[in-house]
Amino acid sequence: MRYITAGESHGPQLTAVIEGLPANLTIDIDQINHDMWRRKQGYGRGARQQIETDEVQITAGVRHQKTLGSPVTIQLANKDFAHWQSVMSPTEPATAENTVRQVTKPRPGHADLVGGMKYQHKDLRNVLERSSARETAMRVAVGSVAKQFLKALGIDVLGFVRQLGSVKADTAKLNEFADLEALRKVTEASEVRTFDPAAEAEIKMNIDAAKKAGDTLGGVVEVIVTGVPAGLGSYVSADQKLDGRLAQAIIAINAFKGVAFGDGFELANHPGSEDMDEIFYDQGKGFYRQTDHLGGFEGGMTNGMPIVITAVMKPIPTLYKPLRSVDVNTKEAYEANVERSDTTAVPAAATVAEAMTAITIAQAVLDMFDANAMDRLQAQVAAYREELKNY
Numbered sequence: 001m002r003y004i005t006a007g008e009s010h011g012p013q014l015t016a017v018i019e020g021l022p023a024n025l026t027i028d029i030d031q032i033n034h035d036m037w038r039r040k041q042g043y044g045r046g047a048r049q050q051i052e053t054d055e056v057q058i059t060a061g062v063r064h065q066k067t068l069g070s071p072v073t074i075q076l077a078n079k080d081f082a083h084w085q086s087v088m089s090p091t092e093p094a095t096a097e098n099t100v101r102q103v104t105k106p107r108p109g110h111a112d113l114v115g116g117m118k119y120q121h122k123d124l125r126n127v128l129e130r131s132s133a134r135e136t137a138m139r140v141a142v143g144s145v146a147k148q149f150l151k152a153l154g155i156d157v158l159g160f161v162r163q164l165g166s167v168k169a170d171t172a173k174l175n176e177f178a179d180l181e182a183l184r185k186v187t188e189a190s191e192v193r194t195f196d197p198a199a200e201a202e203i204k205m206n207i208d209a210a211k212k213a214g215d216t217l218g219g220v221v222e223v224i225v226t227g228v229p230a231g232l233g234s235y236v237s238a239d240q241k242l243d244g245r246l247a248q249a250i251i252a253i254n255a256f257k258g259v260a261f262g263d264g265f266e267l268a269n270h271p272g273s274e275d276m277d278e279i280f281y282d283q284g285k286g287f288y289r290q291t292d293h294l295g296g297f298e299g300g301m302t303n304g305m306p307i308v309i310t311a312v313m314k315p316i317p318t319l320y321k322p323l324r325s326v327d328v329n330t331k332e333a334y335e336a337n338v339e340r341s342d343t344t345a346v347p348a349a350a351t352v353a354e355a356m357t358a359i360t361i362a363q364a365v366l367d368m369f370d371a372n373a374m375d376r377l378q379a380q381v382a383a384y385r386e387e388l389k390n391y
């Protein structure tokens with residue numbers, strides 16, 4: 001399965017094309033729109049989210065809620081385009097009137113300056129429109145389809161917030177959740193998508209304070225995947241290592257700067273005897289582990305334990321507090337000014353990280369099993385799970 005997205009932040013619409021989904025997968029559009037809603041939410045988001053409704057349309061590859069095996073197209077209108085029609089028109093020629101909102105002042109932390117140099121744009125709007133995280137809306141739509149595919153195979157994926165700014169949610173509280181369903185309910189109801197109400201209250205205060213100071217906040221998201229059979233991905237070649245592919249997918253989210261599996265950077269603080277997940281055997285369930293320090297991966301392959309990914313998002317680069325930069329035409333120094341921006345988007349980014357994870361795991365499943373028809377694929381996965389138990 002592969003996908004591509006197209007669309008500018010203030011252009012007419014965003015589009016995703018997914019190729020390689022098996023036929024007869026049931027697609028629930030309400031579920032997609034629910035995930036779109038989750039990405040739109042989150043304390044600290046800016047005014048743009050009040051303009052958009054983010055309800056998608058499926059325009060190809062699905063009939064009566066079932067995939068056909070042909071490419072699937074998902075479309076999303078940008079409501080904000082109404083305010084940018086002339087500036088962002090794909091067909092009108094450039095005139096003095098419709099190029100008035102040219103951007104010549106690159107914002108530090110954005111693609112603006114280097115994108116302009118690379119593509120020979122002097123109106124940096126030509127860069128920022130596509131480098132904007134608006135595009136992550138389509139990744140969430142594709143991810144929602146991937147999640148529905150995985151769910152049909154007993155694999156569940158959830159992303160949530162672990163830390164926002166310097167405030168960390170309490171790990172002991174996370175361990176109290178019986179399953180992902182219970183965790184989903186609590187984190188979905190949280191305005192900052194976390195599971196710790198005490199941390200949530202403190203985080204909201206910090207977001208208010210950052211906003212007041214014209215500053216922004218980053219944070220750490222976590223994604224957990226349960227029900228994964230052992231053996232997805234492979235150790236045989238670097239490009240087949242599934243942990244490596246997941247790391248690429250996560251770092252490819254706007255503003256993500258680091259990714260780790262299991263205990264992650266904490267692994268360095270312990271000797272090997274405390275970090276490995278020892279192997280046990282039971283007649284009924286086969287080989288199993290009692291711990292998951294390595295986050296579900298050995299040798300680039302899933303080992304049957306939950307996949308646990310944490311990833312860090314830098315603070316939003318557009319600040320109301322001005323940052324120093326230089327105009328690309330006049331070469332004069334200036335201090336950046338801002339129209340509108342998010343104070344933080346870590347809660348939204350947790351949904352994006354969940355989507356990128358789901359897409360990557362779905363691709364690994366489709367690389368390994370029959371990718372044509374859902375029934376045959378389900379039968380193969382069930383037989384494979386049985387084979388593993390009897391190994």
Ligand SMILES: Cc1cc2nc3c(=O)[nH]c(=O)nc-3n(C[C@H](O)[C@H](O)[C@H](O)COP(=O)(O)O)c2cc1C
Pocket residue numbers: 046109110111131132133136253254255256314316317318340341342345348349352
């Ligand atoms: C969900 C989400 C929302 C974002 N919202 C904003 C925003 O409102 N303002 C902003 O300057 N950056 C925002 N960003 C981050 C920028 O898109 C990103 O930092 C920029 O494109 C440069 O890419 P890089 O940080 O990956 O190098 C957002 C990122 C995500 C994932």
Ligand SMILES: C=C(O[C@@H]1CC(C(=O)O)=C[C@@H](OP(=O)(O)O)[C@H]1O)C(=O)O
Pocket residue numbers: 009046048049052131132133134137254340341342
């Ligand atoms: C539009 C979205 O996020 C945008 C991501 C973004 C950026 O620079 O990445 C900048 C802001 O856009 P605007 O300049 O239109 O206010 C955010 O609102 C979205 O997530 O749907």
